[in-house]
Amino acid sequence: MSQMPATAENILERFAPGAALADAPALPWLEDLRAGARQRFAAAGLPTPRLESWKYTNLRPLEKLEFAPWAQEQVSIDRLPSLLPQGQSTQRLVFVNGRFREDLSALGALPDGVRAGSLADALAKDKSGALADTLGRIAGEDGNQPMLDLNTAMMSDGFLLHLEAGVRLEWPIEVIYLGAAPRGPQAFHPRSLMVLEEDSRAIVVEHHDGIGGNAGGAYFANHACEIRVGADAQLRHYKVQAEDTAAIHLSNLHAEVRGGGLYDAFTLTRGARLSRCEASVALAAPGAECHLNGIYMLRGEQHCDNTTRIDHLAPETASREVFKGVLDERARGVFQGKVVVHQDAQKSDGHQLSKVLLLSDTAEMDAKPELEIYADDVKCSHGATAGDMDPEALFYLRARGIPEETARHMLIEAFLSDTINGLAAEGLCPALLSSVGHWLSDAADGGAS
Amino acid sequence: MLEIKNLHATVGGKGILKGLDLKVGAGEVHAIMGPNGSGKSTLSYVLSGRDGYDVTEGEVLYQGKNLLDMEPEARAGAGVFLAFQYPVEIPGVPNTTFLREAVNAVRKFRGEPTLDPMAFLKLLRIKIKELGITDDLIKRAVNVGFSGGEKKRNEILQMALLDPALAILDETDSGLDIDALKTVADGVNALRAPDRSVLVITHYQRLLDYIVPDHVHVLAHGRIVRSGGKELAQELEKTGYAAFTGQAA
Ligand SMILES: Nc1ncnc2c1ncn2[C@@H]1O[C@H](COP(=O)(O)OP(=O)(O)OP(=O)(O)O)[C@@H](O)[C@H]1O
Numbered sequence: 152m153s154q155m156p157a158t159a160e161n162i163l164e165r166f167a168p169g170a171a172l173a174d175a176p177a178l179p180w181l182e183d184l185r186a187g188a189r190q191r192f193a194a195a196g197l198p199t200p201r202l203e204s205w206k207y208t209n210l211r212p213l214e215k216l217e218f219a220p221w222a223q224e225q226v227s228i229d230r231l232p233s234l235l236p237q238g239q240s241t242q243r244l245v246f247v248n249g250r251f252r253e254d255l256s257a258l259g260a261l262p263d264g265v266r267a268g269s270l271a272d273a274l275a276k277d278k279s280g281a282l283a284d285t286l287g288r289i290a291g292e293d294g295n296q297p298m299l300d301l302n303t304a305m306m307s308d309g310f311l312l313h314l315e316a317g318v319r320l321e322w323p324i325e326v327i328y329l330g331a332a333p334r335g336p337q338a339f340h341p342r343s344l345m346v347l348e349e350d351s352r353a354i355v356v357e358h359h360d361g362i363g364g365n366a367g368g369a370y371f372a373n374h375a376c377e378i379r380v381g382a383d384a385q386l387r388h389y390k391v392q393a394e395d396t397a398a399i400h401l402s403n404l405h406a407e408v409r410g411g412g413l414y415d416a417f418t419l420t421r422g423a424r425l426s427r428c429e430a431s432v433a434l435a436a437p438g439a440e441c442h443l444n445g446i447y448m449l450r451g452e453q454h455c456d457n458t459t460r461i462d463h464l465a466p467e468t469a470s471r472e473v474f475k476g477v478l479d480e481r482a483r484g485v486f487q488g489k490v491v492v493h494q495d496a497q498k499s500d501g502h503q504l505s506k507v508l509l510l511s512d513t514a515e516m517d518a519k520p521e522l523e524i525y526a527d528d529v530k531c532s533h534g535a536t537a538g539d540m541d542p543e544a545l546f547y548l549r550a551r552g553i554p555e556e557t558a559r560h561m562l563i564e565a566f567l568s569d570t571i572n573g574l575a576a577e578g579l580c581p582a583l584l585s586s587v588g589h590w591l592s593d594a595a596d597g598g599a600s
Numbered sequence: 601m602l603e604i605k606n607l608h609a610t611v612g613g614k615g616i617l618k619g620l621d622l623k624v625g626a627g628e629v630h631a632i633m634g635p636n637g638s639g640k641s642t643l644s645y646v647l648s649g650r651d652g653y654d655v656t657e658g659e660v661l662y663q664g665k666n667l668l669d670m671e672p673e674a675r676a677g678a679g680v681f682l683a684f685q686y687p688v689e690i691p692g693v694p695n696t697t698f699l700r701e702a703v704n705a706v707r708k709f710r711g712e713p714t715l716d717p718m719a720f721l722k723l724l725r726i727k728i729k730e731l732g733i734t735d736d737l738i739k740r741a742v743n744v745g746f747s748g749g750e751k752k753r754n755e756i757l758q759m760a761l762l763d764p765a766l767a768i769l770d771e772t773d774s775g776l777d778i779d780a781l782k783t784v785a786d787g788v789n790a791l792r793a794p795d796r797s798v799l800v801i802t803h804y805q806r807l808l809d810y811i812v813p814d815h816v817h818v819l820a821h822g823r824i825v826r827s828g829g830k831e832l833a834q835e836l837e838k839t840g841y842a843a844f845t846g847q848a849a
């Protein structure tokens with residue numbers, strides 16, 4: 152402890168020069184929360200591959216970045232990238248480099264009992280300390296999550312959603328996180344919080360993108376997200392990660408699902424040079440259910456890590472997990488999926504699957520499924536495969552006149568599409584499928600450098 | 601139409617075709633019969649260009665061009681169609697999408713304009729009605745969960761849509777009920793024209809009652825060991841292949 156603080160302060164300063172909630176009022180509970188996180192991060196430092204859970208993902212590229220002071224970038228774009236069909240995109244919250252930008256957002260009328268907006272704003276107005284029960288509490292403090300701690304210490308702003316009991320939103324809420332670093336690398340630490348009370352329902356669509364394409368420069372987005380799904384409530388949380396190819400994207404999600412509730416998550420990853428999405432879901436009461444699904448498409452030197460943990464804590468809880476990846480060139484994918492069925496979680500079922508299509512000999516996949524079962528009456532399964540494209544299917548298509556490249560694309564789309572087509576937000580599917588299409592046509596253009 | 605000269609081919613390093621000669625004239629229907637493992641499917645894969653089937657000697661001329669130099673898709677574009685003995689299941693690709701891609705790909709090869717989805721659907725409706733194929737089969741993923749007979753019908757549907765100049769049917773009759781057999785035969789007979797040829801690989805005389813061949817060949821040990829008219833099929837039905845397998849060994 153004695154010689155740490157100086158180094159720790161350096162590290163912290165490095166990652167968030169001036170980015171933290173500068174104008175947040177001094178809330179004692181928040182100060183405590185952040186001070187604790189600061190200390191833990193200072194003691195632990197950046198995770199290294201020596202840690203079991205970071206064995207396959209190395210954050211060294213992060214250490215090499217010299218971050219410039221935080222800057223609110225000027226954004227002047229005519230049309231922000233919406234993933235939803237016109238008419239369904241009534242709520243759009245835009246964050247640039249981790250800060251809410253009301254001027255770029257579209258906030259339509261919301262029904263009573265819904266609060267959707269900026270976490271920083273909410274904290275500024277939080278006289279009653281209502282946020283103290285959830286912010287930082289859902290994620291907990293196990294001392295084993297340096298990147299979450301860094302976020303907590305440095306959190307800037309982020310999406311806040313609160314639904315009172317029984318409120319059901321008809322259309323998705325779209326949250327757009329944009330990153331830009333035209334004048335030197337940027338670091339920011341968005342924090343979001345979604346609390347759905349009993350029997351409420353919402354769909355949240357997150358879009359992570361860079362401004363200015365590949366000329367935009369490197370930025371480091373270190374997200375954290377806390378979610379509570381109340382009894383019989385349903386949250387569908389769909390995310391598209393299409394960050395700048397120079398960016399580093401980390402995200403750390405904690406969700407707690409209560410009795411009869413559903414947390415349905417899907418992530419499409421195709422951006423960032425280095426990304427890791429960590430999700431930890433606690434199925435806390437009988438009948439709680441979660442789906443953690445995702446697809447990723449990588450090429451060049453891209454690295455993507457999906458690390459999940461699902462805790463079945465109560466009887467009759469269910470989890471489904473399907474991750475599918477397509478890796479080309481020298482890309483590297485990582486899937487670490489842990490499912491823990493605790494002693495009380497009788498009659499639960501958990502199914503997990505990781506499937507990867509390797510398009511080149513130099514692409515690499517590490518999959519580590521882990522099942523820990525302490526109850527005796529459960530149904531669980533897991534599987535992991537990685538392989539080449541089916542040569543018989545390819546020949547069958549070509550024998551019908553379909554050119555080889557088109558045939559390959561058809562088979563890649565087929566491999567990924569069933570995961571997309573199962574999503575409850577049908578309005579989102581065309582955008583996701585076209586995202587797959589774009590990725591494929593980028594290859595035809597000679598690759599996304 | 602098709603001229604195969606002294607064709608030798610290996611699969612996985614093993615010699616399967618050993619000096620096969622066959623000439624199929626325009627407008628003709630030829631049947632190839634022969635014992636299991638004699639190389640009938642190997643011949644059909646070599647003709648359609650499947651990887652792993654290596655030609656070590658001989659040549660194949662199709663409409664005067666060197667067929668073996670062409671990519672599989674170019675062969676299909678030039679009018680060669682193989683109805684697979686074992687049609688391949690392709691999860692995630694809807695049959696309709698597959699059929700449309702195939703039709704338009706072949707149209708491009710022929711320099712014809714591609715069909716938009718509506719125009720294609722119209723064509724498809726006509727063809728499936730002719731072949732007694734249910735709507736359900738075209739909506740599902742290609743061959744996934746199709747019964748054996750449904751897969752064979754789907755092959756014939758593809759043939760009808762792609763309108764080939766040379767159709768090779770590899771045991772399309774195996775596993776078909778009698779009605780389906782007639783439908784398949786009707787499909788092939790509808791294709792018969794002075795500028796088209798058909799190569800029917802079969803184990804059964806029955807199909808040849810419906811698709812009456814001009815020539816029948818016996819393939820054994822990688823070569824054509826006997827050729828004759830349609831009566832040869834009837835003879836084989838009675839005597840089996842013992843005589844030929846002995847002769848060719
Ligand atoms: N990939 C392979 N590796 C090794 N041998 C193979 C391979 N594929 C086929 N063969 C062999 O080649 C021979 C010819 O097979 P082919 O499928 O052409 O026979 P066929 O005449 O079509 O038989 P059937 O009437 O049973 O359909 C068989 O002995 C088969 O085992």
Ligand SMILES: [Mg+2]
Nearest residue numbers: 640641642685
């Ligand atoms: Mg065969």
